[in-house]
Amino acid sequence: MRISVIGCGYLGAVHAACMAELGHEVVGIDVDERKVAELSAGRAPFFEPGLPEVLGRALDSGRLRFSTDLADAAGAEVHFVAVGTPQTKGSHAADLTYVDAAVEGLLPYLSDGDLVVGKSTVPVGTASRLSELVRASSGADLAWNPEFLREGFAVKDTLTPDRFVYGVARGETGERAAAQLDAVYATALAAETPRLVTDYATAELVKVSANAFLATKISFINAMAEVAEATGADVTQLADAIGYDARIGRKFLNAGIGFGGGCLPKDIRAFQARADELGLDSLAFLADVDAINLRRRDRVVALAGELVGDLAGARVAVLGLAFKPNSDDVRDSPALDVARRLRASGAIVTAFDPEANATAGRVAPELEYATDVESALRDADVVLVLTEWTEFRELDPAVVAGLVSHARVVDGRNTLDSVAWRAAGFDYRGLGRP
Numbered sequence: 001m002r003i004s005v006i007g008c009g010y011l012g013a014v015h016a017a018c019m020a021e022l023g024h025e026v027v028g029i030d031v032d033e034r035k036v037a038e039l040s041a042g043r044a045p046f047f048e049p050g051l052p053e054v055l056g057r058a059l060d061s062g063r064l065r066f067s068t069d070l071a072d073a074a075g076a077e078v079h080f081v082a083v084g085t086p087q088t089k090g091s092h093a094a095d096l097t098y099v100d101a102a103v104e105g106l107l108p109y110l111s112d113g114d115l116v117v118g119k120s121t122v123p124v125g126t127a128s129r130l131s132e133l134v135r136a137s138s139g140a141d142l143a144w145n146p147e148f149l150r151e152g153f154a155v156k157d158t159l160t161p162d163r164f165v166y167g168v169a170r171g172e173t174g175e176r177a178a179a180q181l182d183a184v185y186a187t188a189l190a191a192e193t194p195r196l197v198t199d200y201a202t203a204e205l206v207k208v209s210a211n212a213f214l215a216t217k218i219s220f221i222n223a224m225a226e227v228a229e230a231t232g233a234d235v236t237q238l239a240d241a242i243g244y245d246a247r248i249g250r251k252f253l254n255a256g257i258g259f260g261g262g263c264l265p266k267d268i269r270a271f272q273a274r275a276d277e278l279g280l281d282s283l284a285f286l287a288d289v290d291a292i293n294l295r296r297r298d299r300v301v302a303l304a305g306e307l308v309g310d311l312a313g314a315r316v317a318v319l320g321l322a323f324k325p326n327s328d329d330v331r332d333s334p335a336l337d338v339a340r341r342l343r344a345s346g347a348i349v350t351a352f353d354p355e356a357n358a359t360a361g362r363v364a365p366e367l368e369y370a371t372d373v374e375s376a377l378r379d380a381d382v383v384l385v386l387t388e389w390t391e392f393r394e395l396d397p398a399v400v401a402g403l404v405s406h407a408r409v410v411d412g413r414n415t416l417d418s419v420a421w422r423a424a425g426f427d428y429r430g431l432g433r434p
Helices: 010-021 033-040 051-061 097-109 126-138 154-159 172-184 186-190 200-231 235-243 264-277 285-308 334-344 357-363 373-377 397-401 418-423
Strands: 002-006 025-029 064-067 078-081 115-118 141-144 164-167 195-198 315-319 348-352 382-385 408-411 427-430
Touching (some): 002 010, 010 025, 010 051, 010 078, 010 154, 033 064, 051 064, 051 154, 078 172, 097 115, 097 126, 115 126, 126 141, 126 200, 141 172, 164 200, 172 195, 200 264, 285 408, 315 334, 334 357, 334 382, 348 357, 348 373
Parallel strands (some): 002 025, 002 078, 115 141, 315 348, 408 427
């Protein structure tokens, strides 16, 4: 099948490469000439495990190409819109400028029977509005097919997803759209991947609802960490205990410095803003979810200050800058935010991340960046572990003790073996742990 993917950022680049991997003929289109040149040369403009290999195979096969010209979408049967929906300036609402521009730009190149498929996360009501425009202008159909990618696992999540959701129009139009999507995803469907066909509004709500639920679960355990610190309880053991309850589960029940990235913070704020526009108080609790999450950053800075006495002039080693491991994404990263707050407090911050040094450096040039863990640790007055990369989790505390000036560590992800680090002489502080 011939496919176009409009927008070749994180979502679009992965989707385009994976669709070609599945055997489709794909053109990825983006206005950023540099990005298109990098992708055309087989270089992913961001770190994502497995993507360079898939991208290289797809380009070598001739099934994938990239372009800056929307006219190259002509002749494709299915057109995926995968552009960003950032927050509107001065508001938490989603900015649909890029979505609207992509769909409107496609209109001259659509044919009767084509299918436009929204992948972007948008406020409920967007698909219905755009479907009227698409049908009136070209006779093409529109579906909304939300993405559920986890950074670090995006290739796997695209090729072997845990479910498909199709938001389509009612009647024969929707049946035709669902059939076209079935053809696109035939390989995964043959492996019995669950498939749910819904109306537009339900499909639009799925991604933001899932993110709101995950954010609430994370903030809940972080709220319990605050209670644990006040009472002497251990939040990690608490999470283990309640996680055995099948109704709750242990996943995403890890206390720490909180969530970040380009999706969860943005999506819960946009979701609440859309509820406000609809005159609903139903999502007012998300403001508390957001506030709890942001408070964890303050707590980590405070813990570092408690250990060194005065942050001004203190040498701080920050291990981790990406918002999660297996990513170089520093958008709304709590790790990078903490590093910058420490620097603003007068600390001498030396940071290291296996993949995110470059992306962090463009946002926070005021920090010092080490080229390896040992360089970051050398002569530090306190060590902060802020992203749970495997190499940080597996650090030998005895070796670290020989590099630092003072054996002090703040475990911002509760990922270290506190017994081992204390046995090596470290003053160990976790979040919600005695």
